[in-house]
Amino acid sequence: xxxxxxxxxxxxxxxxxxxxxISEASPKLKYLTKEQSTVPPVTLYDSSGEKTNTSxxxxxxxxxxxxxxxRSAHQFSFDKFSDNMVYYKDFNDIYTAVDGxxxxxxxxxxxxxxxxxxxxxxxxxxxYDQTSTLQIIDEEPRTITQHGYIKIYNSDETxxxxxxxxxxxxxxxxxxxxxxxxxxIVLEQTGIVSYNKTGQxxxxxxxxxLVSEDRLFGTTTNxxxxxxxxxxxxxxxxxxxxxxxLDDQGKPVNSEKIAGNLQSSFTNNDDTNQWxxxxxxxxxxxxxxxxxxxxxxxxSYKLRKYGPPENIVANSKGHVFFSDVNGxxxxxxxxxxxxxxxxxxxxxxxxxxxxxxxxxxxxxxxDNIGIFKIGLxxxxxxxxxxxxxxxxxxxxxxxxxxxPYRNVLERLGFKVVENQKTLEIxxxxxxxxxxxxxxxxxxxxxxxxxxxxxxxxxxxxxxxIPLQLVAEVSGxxxxxxxxxxxxxxxxxxxxxxxxxxxxxxxxxxxDEIKIKNSLVTSNxxxxxxxxxxxxxxxxxxxxxxxxxxxxxxxxxxxxxETVQRNQQYxxxxxxxxxxxxxxxxxxxxxxxxxxxxxxxxx
Numbered sequence: 325x326x327x328x329x330x331x332x333x334x335x336x337x338x339x340x341x342x343x344x345x346i347s348e349a350s351p352k353l354k355y356l357t358k359e360q361s362t363v364p365p366v367t368l369y370d371s372s373g374e375k376t377n378t379s380x381x382x383x384x385x386x387x388x389x390x391x392x393x394x395r396s397a398h399q400f401s402f403d404k405f406s407d408n409m410v411y412y413k414d415f416n417d418i419y420t421a422v423d424g425x426x427x428x429x430x431x432x433x434x435x436x437x438x439x440x441x442x443x444x445x446x447x448x449x450x451x452y453d454q455t456s457t458l459q460i461i462d463e464e465p466r467t468i469t470q471h472g473y474i475k476i477y478n479s480d481e482t483x484x485x486x487x488x489x490x491x492x493x494x495x496x497x498x499x500x501x502x503x504x505x506x507x508x509i510v511l512e513q514t515g516i517v518s519y520n521k522t523g524q525x526x527x528x529x530x531x532x533x534l535v536s537e538d539r540l541f542g543t544t545t546n547x548x549x550x551x552x553x554x555x556x557x558x559x560x561x562x563x564x565x566x567x568x569x570l571d572d573q574g575k576p577v578n579s580e581k582i583a584g585n586l587q588s589s590f591t592n593n594d595d596t597n598q599w600x601x602x603x604x605x606x607x608x609x610x611x612x613x614x615x616x617x618x619x620x621x622x623x624s625y626k627l628r629k630y631g632p633p634e635n636i637v638a639n640s641k642g643h644v645f646f647s648d649v650n651g652x653x654x655x656x657x658x659x660x661x662x663x664x665x666x667x668x669x670x671x672x673x674x675x676x677x678x679x680x681x682x683x684x685x686x687x688x689x690x691d692n693i694g695i696f697k698i699g700l701x702x703x704x705x706x707x708x709x710x711x712x713x714x715x716x717x718x719x720x721x722x723x724x725x726x727x728p729y730r731n732v733l734e735r736l737g738f739k740v741v742e743n744q745k746t747l748e749i750x751x752x753x754x755x756x757x758x759x760x761x762x763x764x765x766x767x768x769x770x771x772x773x774x775x776x777x778x779x780x781x782x783x784x785x786x787x788x789i790p791l792q793l794v795a796e797v798s799g800x801x802x803x804x805x806x807x808x809x810x811x812x813x814x815x816x817x818x819x820x821x822x823x824x825x826x827x828x829x830x831x832x833x834x835d836e837i838k839i840k841n842s843l844v845t846s847n848x849x850x851x852x853x854x855x856x857x858x859x860x861x862x863x864x865x866x867x868x869x870x871x872x873x874x875x876x877x878x879x880x881x882x883x884x885e886t887v888q889r890n891q892q893y894x895x896x897x898x899x900x901x902x903x904x905x906x907x908x909x910x911x912x913x914x915x916x917x918x919x920x921x922x923x924x925x926x
Contacts, residue, residue: 355662357383360383360385361381362390363382364382364666365835365836365837366693376692380668382667384664387663388686388700388701389701390697392425392696393426393693393696393835394412394832396414409421409422422695424697425711448474449476449477450474450475450489473487473488474486487517488510488512489511489512490545492545492547492548492550494549497551501551501552503552503559503572504557506521507572511533511535514528515533516528516550516574529570532568548562548563558571559574597637601617601642603615605636606632610629610630610633610648611627612636612646612654614658622660627648628667629650630648631648634647634676635676635688640684642657643656651676652668653665653686674692675690675691686698703718703719703720704810704811705727707732707814708814708815709814709818709821712732712735714727716786718791718811724792725791726783726788729751736798738752739752746761749762756770757769766779767779767789778790791813801819804917805918807841808841816919817876820919823919824884825869827921828886828888836857844912849924868888869887870887872884880913882911884908884911885907886907888907889903907924
């Protein structure tokens with residue numbers, strides 16, 4: 325009888341748990357161990373720019389790796405837009421756009437301006453020219469009203485338009501507003517005005533809007549606040565206890581007719597995120613919950629120490645990334661298994677923002693580190709210094725670098741033909757020709773027979789050939805960098821030039837591990853690099869190349885000359901010293917074929 329009662333109780337509990345979805349959260353999740361810890365190339369700095377002794381542990385199962393860091397990036401200045409650029413502002417209010425490699429695309433500086441970026445990438449600079457004093461009228465406090473002007477920039481940083489504004493009375497109100505079509509809404513002396521992206525006026529609403537200037541009381545307005553709070557793009561204007569609702573043409577809308585449809589456009593993306601297979605959300609305490617498309621729980625993950633999960637983002641594979649209140653950062657696969665964890669080993673509140681870039685990798689910004697990228701560990705390829713995206717990454721077999729034949733040959737200008745009868749593949753460009761068959765080690769280069777140790781092979785349905793054969797038939801050279809799993813194809817001059825470009829970028833990012841791999845082993849060079857690295861706040865940006873040229877000294881030595889801007893920041897008054905200088909680098913070819921820097925005068 326007891327067995328029967330016990331069985332009934334067990335069944336009742338199982339059914340109740342199943343209805344709650346907990347039975348689907350039962351898979352045993354895999355946690356990384358300390359044995360899987362690596363040292364990320366990160367130096368931590370405190371708020372005064374001094375190095376701290378805080379230790380970091382980067383645990384990884386090998387799926388993801390630390391890509392790069394930009395230490396000078398300031399918190400709360402972090403955006404990503406459709407052109408695959410990441411925008412940030414540093415400690416000296418210099419606004420910068422970097423690509424997926426962390427390479428600077430452009431920078432903008434004006435010490436008086438507050439720089440921001442719209443959702444479609446338009447750069448807007450707000451200048452505060454004048455501030456009225458705080459007045460007390462009829463024992464009611466009047467908040468400060470600011471006015472100045474807004475500059476809108478073209479992609480080449482030239483000024484597209486200048487708009488004047490008056491800030492409403494609310495201390496929480498923005499300086500300008502953007503509608504769904506990226507028209508800019510500002511408050512001016514004439515009322516509320518809408519401008520398009522070229523600075524042309526769309527409409528003006530002036531009914532009941534008062535803006536006045538007085539020698540005694542300064543600039544005042546009866547507008548308390550302006551904001552968008554509706555998915556249909558309605559603009560809400562608050563005057564005292566009265567709300568005026570305007571449509572996208574600046575015309576008043578009957579608030580009674582749309583009251584039921586008025587919904588807030590503000591959504592909290594910190595605790596929930598959707599992807600094509602379901603969604604992730606923060607549970608109670610230190611729990612992350614994964615749900616399927618039907619909303620049922622698939623699994624839950626308990627954070628190692630601190631909670632709740634914040635800044636939850638996911639990529640198209642279902643990999644989910646998030647942080648906690650102490651700045652620890654997690655990456656889980658779609659089954660809830662840890663792929664990486666950045667453990668800060670600190671108990672203080674640490675601010676973090678995260679996003680997923682177009683490659684599905686994680687880009688974040690956090691206190692004491694700056695901007696960083698954690699990406700999938702995969703081999704890459706460059707042709708004449710430019711990153712070349714392959715359908716499938718290079719692989720190494722028996723010390724031989726193999727690449728997808730069609731991608732690389734067509735990129736070099738070869739016309740590729742496949743003979744379905746003989747199964748022979750031919751690539752032709754002018755007088756150059758390569759012929760081979762899948763599975764056959766015999767290859768014909770410009771009519772001459774070759775028998776390489778590794779021939780054409782199929783991997784995951786893609787035909788690969790040795791990169792060395794491509795180099796020989798095209799008259800180019802190759803190098804393989806095992807430290808970052810990168811294959812490079814190009815002229816000797818382009819390989820030497822790219823060595824300098826990588827080095828300058830690594831110095832700017834402060835990646836001491838990659839810098840060491842770029843140099844010939846030398847104590848003298850290590851001392852030179854230490855002087856270049858700078859600190860977190862006073863940071864030298866030296867990558868802004870104006871020109872670069874290469875002179876061959878011998879077969880295995882090049883002199884590379886660069887003309888570049890050296891932007892050195894001053895900590896106190898946020899000024900920028902901008903000077904152009906010429907530098908020289910000596911580049912030598914190592915026994916393994918890599919070009920490394922043996923000396924520089926930077």
